[in-house]
Amino acid sequence: MTENRIGGPVGLDVAADPVEPGAAPPGVTAKEFVGRSPGQLAWLRLRRDRVGMVSGGALVFFVLLAVAAPLVARVYGKSPEDRFSKLLDRNGNPLGYAGGMSPEHWLGIQPRLGRDIFIQIVYGLRTSLMVAFTAAVLTIALGILIGIVAGYLGGKVDAVISWFTDLTLAFPFFIFCFAFVPITVAQFYGPRDQEASWFRPLLLVLIFALFNWTYTARLVRGQVLSLREREFVEAARASGAGLGHILFRQLLPNLWAPILVTFSLNVPALITAEAALSFLGIGILEPTPDLGRLISDSVVYLRDDPAFTMTGGVTLFLLVLSFNLFGDSLRDALDPKSTR
Template sequence: MSLSQIETDAAGVDATAVPTAPQPGMVGRSPGKLAWARLRANRTAMVSAWIMLFFIVLGLAAPLVEVLYGISPFEQFQDKIANNSLPLGYFGGVSGEHWFGLEPQLGRDIFIRLVYGLRTSLFIATSAALLTTAMGIVLGIVSGYLGGWIDAVISWVIDFALALPFLIFALAIMPTVTARFYGPRDEIPVPFRIGVMIFLFALFGWTGTARLVRGQVISLREREFVEAARASGAGLFHILFKQLLPNLWAPILVSFSLAVPGYITGEAALSFLGIGVVDPTPDFGVMINKSLSYAQTDPAYLIFPGVAIFLLVLAFNLFGDGLRDALDPKSSR
């Protein structure tokens, strides 16, 4: 028996064997790459992402679309409106010049107003989602890590805010704030109305993210890396935003992606009720409100903005669900 065979029998391992190279399919991947692979494998999420990206690009490029389309959102075509205030032609005046037809009575082009209304809704919803997410992160991470009376106070504020009916307070706050800065005969600027709407969404919308972040921080604050940071003399800011926050991005991204469609519908609802964006500013809620009077005589005026906001909100919701499943595979079980 040779020396190598004796070593193999004694140790159970062939000492003369040459280590093989790792197989290409066994290369380790980071959690981010694994989540991206799961997201790409989700066809519903990817289709929703492309639809969502299309709407975002269309809204951002609204001025360019206006130039290419050749029609302004405020331009009126009274010569194409009949005596009964309805557009001439079939299905609300749909033609090669006016892709989605014309508005009854005023004769404004529906397509270009939808494009600018898309930009309005996305700006308000994204701004509100960013603001509420930032507030929720700060208050949630502070509440969950410090605990004690600070946690009790913030938790009580969260419960109190969740108990308040948003729509009733919005109906009361919007006219009150407007009357504080403008008189009854003054024309209220559109940026002011948009700012108040974002303020309302921020006032009520931060609680969900704060509660989510607080629960995650409570489960992380006793982990080894946090104890090591404390032992090394790290400050409070470093522990909260350098150690804990990087481990919270997954639920925060999911919360943000699901908050945007909620604010899109919320903005449309407030504008529909007349306390948000008002005519002549293009907006989904304003168009749906005005189209109800012509639901039987000109259904195209209701169908186009209704389908647009439905597809937009559905795409955001489906993508948010797919993102949640990609970042946390156990959530789909």
């Protein structure tokens, strides 16, 4: 009997033979065939995305710079409180080229105050990322809890939660902040009292968590509505599983992909909101370094010292852009059909 090209007898269709689940395809040895989990496949797709890897590397750089801010200050030899008044002229403008840039002051000197801009930006990154990450974690947790309950229970519970979500979305965020922040500060501190350095960041985190949970809740609710009738949920109900087990052991593990994407896109939105509030004067106050307040202070010197405005603005722009690009790449990696 003659043999065909793959070594089987003529007349036998080897390729048509059924392959057992998990077995290697015909012609492939077991060592060459390696099964991959959905997470491993997503990581492979993300590694092939150049934009995702570059933006992810930029995020790692920004995060490490913010976390290691005290170490950077020690190596750099300057702290956020140091003032270099001797490097300012009579009008408070930095001496030298491009706002006082030099080997000792990489990004120049802050006008009028005489502080080093580079170390202000490093500690400003730390403040912005700390507020944004903390608020994002609380926001995601609250949105998951509300959305998964509304989507699974449905009925009147879903109607009430949906109504409250719409009400929160319709509330003017910045107008609320202009009214709420001064009133809250006045309840804890008198006109001559000095605010604690932790008070204003904590207040902003609570405000962000109060308003920003709605997007996550709507996303989770929509996903749960399509999952609650699936066979594995019916099997859990039939086996007598409780409500908590179904919500957090059966449904929640199937929601991590959209939740991770939402988190990656939520952080830059919170960074921008925190910078905007500080720019408007109701966010982080002196002496805590902050990117939004640094940009606000630089507007006055836009004509005399444009480099001062550029440094803070470009840093905030690159930080938010890196988060947005990485979030888009992460979404494409977790859900490749989204690009089709």
